Amino acid sequence: MNECKTTPTKSIRFSQTKKWHYKTDVSVIGYGGAGACAAIEAADAGASVTIFELSSGAGGSTALSSAEIYMGGDGGTRVQAATGHNDTNQAMIDYLSACAGPQADADKIKAYVEGSRDHFNWLVEQGVPFKDSEYKERAIMALTDDCLLYTGSEKAWPFKEIATPCPRGHNLEVEGDNGGPLFMKILGAAVERREIQVHFNCRALALIQDDTGVIRGIRIREDMQEKNVLVDRGVILCTGGFSMNRAMLKKYAPNLLRCSEPIGNPGDMGTGILMGMGVGGAAINMHEGFVSIPYYPPASFTYGLFINAQGQRFINEDCYHGRVGAYILQQTGNRVYLVLSAEDYGDYEQVSYLGASVAGTGETIAELEQELGLPKDQLVQTLQTYNNHAKNGEDPVFHKCSEWLKPLNAPYVALDVTPGRGAFYPYFTLGGLDTRPSGEVLNPEGSIITGLYAAGRTACGVPRRGAGYNSGISVGDATFSGRMAGKAAAARVK
Amino acid sequence: MNECKTTPTKSIRFSQTKKWHYKTDVSVIGYGGAGACAAIEAADAGASVTIFELSSGAGGSTALSSAEIYMGGDGGTRVQAATGHNDTNQAMIDYLSACAGPQADADKIKAYVEGSRDHFNWLVEQGVPFKDSEYKERAIMALTDDCLLYTGSEKAWPFKEIATPCPRGHNLEVEGDNGGPLFMKILGAAVERREIQVHFNCRALALIQDDTGVIRGIRIREDMQEKNVLVDRGVILCTGGFSMNRAMLKKYAPNLLRCSEPIGNPGDMGTGILMGMGVGGAAINMHEGFVSIPYYPPASFTYGLFINAQGQRFINEDCYHGRVGAYILQQTGNRVYLVLSAEDYGDYEQVSYLGASVAGTGETIAELEQELGLPKDQLVQTLQTYNNHAKNGEDPVFHKCSEWLKPLNAPYVALDVTPGRGAFYPYFTLGGLDTRPSGEVLNPEGSIITGLYAAGRTACGVPRRGAGYNSGISVGDATFSGRMAGKAAAARVK
Numbered sequence: 012m013n014e015c016k017t018t019p020t021k022s023i024r025f026s027q028t029k030k031w032h033y034k035t036d037v038s039v040i041g042y043g044g045a046g047a048c049a050a051i052e053a054a055d056a057g058a059s060v061t062i063f064e065l066s067s068g069a070g071g072s073t074a075l076s077s078a079e080i081y082m083g084g085d086g087g088t089r090v091q092a093a094t095g096h097n098d099t100n101q102a103m104i105d106y107l108s109a110c111a112g113p114q115a116d117a118d119k120i121k122a123y124v125e126g127s128r129d130h131f132n133w134l135v136e137q138g139v140p141f142k143d144s145e146y147k148e149r150a151i152m153a154l155t156d157d158c159l160l161y162t163g164s165e166k167a168w169p170f171k172e173i174a175t176p177c178p179r180g181h182n183l184e185v186e187g188d189n190g191g192p193l194f195m196k197i198l199g200a201a202v203e204r205r206e207i208q209v210h211f212n213c214r215a216l217a218l219i220q221d222d223t224g225v226i227r228g229i230r231i232r233e234d235m236q237e238k239n240v241l242v243d244r245g246v247i248l249c250t251g252g253f254s255m256n257r258a259m260l261k262k263y264a265p266n267l268l269r270c271s272e273p274i275g276n277p278g279d280m281g282t283g284i285l286m287g288m289g290v291g292g293a294a295i296n297m298h299e300g301f302v303s304i305p306y307y308p309p310a311s312f313t314y315g316l317f318i319n320a321q322g323q324r325f326i327n328e329d330c331y332h333g334r335v336g337a338y339i340l341q342q343t344g345n346r347v348y349l350v351l352s353a354e355d356y357g358d359y360e361q362v363s364y365l366g367a368s369v370a371g372t373g374e375t376i377a378e379l380e381q382e383l384g385l386p387k388d389q390l391v392q393t394l395q396t397y398n399n400h401a402k403n404g405e406d407p408v409f410h411k412c413s414e415w416l417k418p419l420n421a422p423y424v425a426l427d428v429t430p431g432r433g434a435f436y437p438y439f440t441l442g443g444l445d446t447r448p449s450g451e452v453l454n455p456e457g458s459i460i461t462g463l464y465a466a467g468r469t470a471c472g473v474p475r476r477g478a479g480y481n482s483g484i485s486v487g488d489a490t491f492s493g494r495m496a497g498k499a500a501a502a503r504v505k
Numbered sequence: 506m507n508e509c510k511t512t513p514t515k516s517i518r519f520s521q522t523k524k525w526h527y528k529t530d531v532s533v534i535g536y537g538g539a540g541a542c543a544a545i546e547a548a549d550a551g552a553s554v555t556i557f558e559l560s561s562g563a564g565g566s567t568a569l570s571s572a573e574i575y576m577g578g579d580g581g582t583r584v585q586a587a588t589g590h591n592d593t594n595q596a597m598i599d600y601l602s603a604c605a606g607p608q609a610d611a612d613k614i615k616a617y618v619e620g621s622r623d624h625f626n627w628l629v630e631q632g633v634p635f636k637d638s639e640y641k642e643r644a645i646m647a648l649t650d651d652c653l654l655y656t657g658s659e660k661a662w663p664f665k666e667i668a669t670p671c672p673r674g675h676n677l678e679v680e681g682d683n684g685g686p687l688f689m690k691i692l693g694a695a696v697e698r699r700e701i702q703v704h705f706n707c708r709a710l711a712l713i714q715d716d717t718g719v720i721r722g723i724r725i726r727e728d729m730q731e732k733n734v735l736v737d738r739g740v741i742l743c744t745g746g747f748s749m750n751r752a753m754l755k756k757y758a759p760n761l762l763r764c765s766e767p768i769g770n771p772g773d774m775g776t777g778i779l780m781g782m783g784v785g786g787a788a789i790n791m792h793e794g795f796v797s798i799p800y801y802p803p804a805s806f807t808y809g810l811f812i813n814a815q816g817q818r819f820i821n822e823d824c825y826h827g828r829v830g831a832y833i834l835q836q837t838g839n840r841v842y843l844v845l846s847a848e849d850y851g852d853y854e855q856v857s858y859l860g861a862s863v864a865g866t867g868e869t870i871a872e873l874e875q876e877l878g879l880p881k882d883q884l885v886q887t888l889q890t891y892n893n894h895a896k897n898g899e900d901p902v903f904h905k906c907s908e909w910l911k912p913l914n915a916p917y918v919a920l921d922v923t924p925g926r927g928a929f930y931p932y933f934t935l936g937g938l939d940t941r942p943s944g945e946v947l948n949p950e951g952s953i954i955t956g957l958y959a960a961g962r963t964a965c966g967v968p969r970r971g972a973g974y975n976s977g978i979s980v981g982d983a984t985f986s987g988r989m990a991g992k993a994a995a996a997r998v999k
Binding site for chain 2: 020021024112113114169222224258259262263265266268269285288289291293295296297298299321322323324325326338341343344386387388389392396407408409445454455456457
């Protein structure tokens, strides 16, 4: 991670820009999932389009991801329908709204859901392969070429009481964790089939703004030279979030620095967010991030109990790993453990991404409690209560679903999952520029900054809370919001 | 609260400003605690000073507050020393750093602490009366004219393990909750003794900025007319936070809208924050707020237990009410109760600000548990554990100090303190413009916006977290940061 920021926020004045090196209707900054989709839609709407990308190839953080895509609603995508899932817009809206909680953007969720089935079809048209099959394991991602899986907390309390559960994570038809590279290869080919100019190894330096505030171009640096790009319809910022910018994290999302590893590509420096702020754009929800604690596989760890320094449970362990991560960061006290029956420990060391070490073991739970230095009888009581109910298939305390309930038998083992003590806590940022569903960037009063658009993690999109994250919602939101911004920018009349 | 914002963020260009109606070295926007102190210091440093205030009198939110002031360190203020408290800078720095947690601004805390004893003396010089006495009750505020009291979580876990506890809340020598009006009357008189121009009923409309980015003035509206103010040295934004701006709260701090009542004056509309953002200033920590659940007096409620929907405790009940409020907002589930022994219920209805209604009573704790609809045996176990330890003066689970530990005897009563169900949850915002300790406003890269300063809740100051708030730290920070900004602006050489 870089301690320094590299891009100034300050815009350049149009009236003082004398020479124009390039001219385009729509300029897309950043060639990841959002940028590719923005460029394709803008080109298909008849605009001339130029992509400027810092690195020497397409991909961005999307290519580094699993590229699961969160889609559904309206009777179901082709895959949902083929696998017998009758999803509805209402269920998907209710679910995503609960996920975002008080931070929800109702307009954005509505647009995303109502456009979701069409988004699936659009991706298929671009050549993205989805198999009409379901992956039924509880996993961070499908490592087979199967498509549909639960990638959030849909079946977990309290969400299951809010919206009818439905799997919405769509995995590409490819073996292994190879969705991202394939997905970006396909989108890259779709870009290449169109009349879209692409400049690699090219840094966006600043926006060019006229005296009325309208964004009229960008200044770039390529081949050791600063150049000006005249943009007739719109600049679309698709430069990712700010996970790799330590100074920005410290300023805006210091709590995320308690995690172990920012994920994304080295260009996730907040460049686009800073450029947007520099012309008056509002950056919102800047403290939030996705925080994972990848404790499954093995799925058997879901039988276990997360325990805080008070020896209490604090979450239903059948929910999404990112929700658990968000709650772990909230715990008072200096330790968090995952307590397991040894019989569920299984092939942890082979299959897990967790990297947590064993903090203690016990022939009895009292022995484990003592070894962990927990307050006397707290863990004993917690487990006793849990086991008493679990044998009846119930969890009246945290409502873990019966599928993952069974009494935990001795001997016991506890993993130390305290943030900062060795466990893997990958994270990325969820704050960004405030935009309309069209991608138009808003100032703090909610007025549009004419000619400026943002998509993907440069914008604050549908995913808004670590505690309500779902795998596939960021690539889903990036590609969908990219398309919306591409359409809107292409349609802008000067 | 107003749904609309009233002030544009956009600055006006200096080169297009033809007529100047007023000229001043330093212009202070907002005449509350921060603004008064900024004006006094700037004037004392030899600058001509003009205050512009929206309302028709001085006061701001400081006048509406209790005006406790959080001060100490360096051997103690006069009052700390007289009452036998030998405070140190290190203890105060360690404590305030723990309060702010990952969000802490180390430079700002250091400056605040190192200047704190001098700040006390400076306030005394202005005429602010502090009695050399201590108020030893556990209370939200002193209703006598006594001075020194604990106004935070200094004596509570985990803070007591991090820093030697010391009381630092300084209450003015006045009976009743009348500190704020007296404090602002004194500061107002101090302003009047100086050559400081004051314009009431005057709205700041926009900053005036030159082509190099330097702030050169402000546009105001008074007497139905827009006027331009040429400012030679610095504009100091002291317009408070954004607690009264519902649209801003929804955008930046939606979680606070779960509380019941914004506190402050109607001018807390975020005006200064928006103006700062409009010229490229970074607004940080915007999601945070002070959230109070004023459950003491009666102090006897501290013997009680806060219980979540799982029937668990989640906080040591001897900490500051604002810390409890922050943790309540984090609880999973839809209910939070304060469970009391009836013998501690006392004169609740007469002395409390809480406004929570009785959710259930029980001759036994099992009966109460059932009446509240809590998961069977959870509350029973929680209380059993608590009582077993409390009779030995211990709380190994949440480390409540022995002073507030005793077994809770039947019969029991539970108050419903779930946010949104009647209990009083006042709140105000803690996010604002990123500034140096000098008050200089910073852009997202950390560069100074020349000529622009912010203080009080318009800046993001020493207090940064609801979970680590202390009464007196906001007025303390506002007055101290106002002084620093006043000095810095007056000293600026064009």
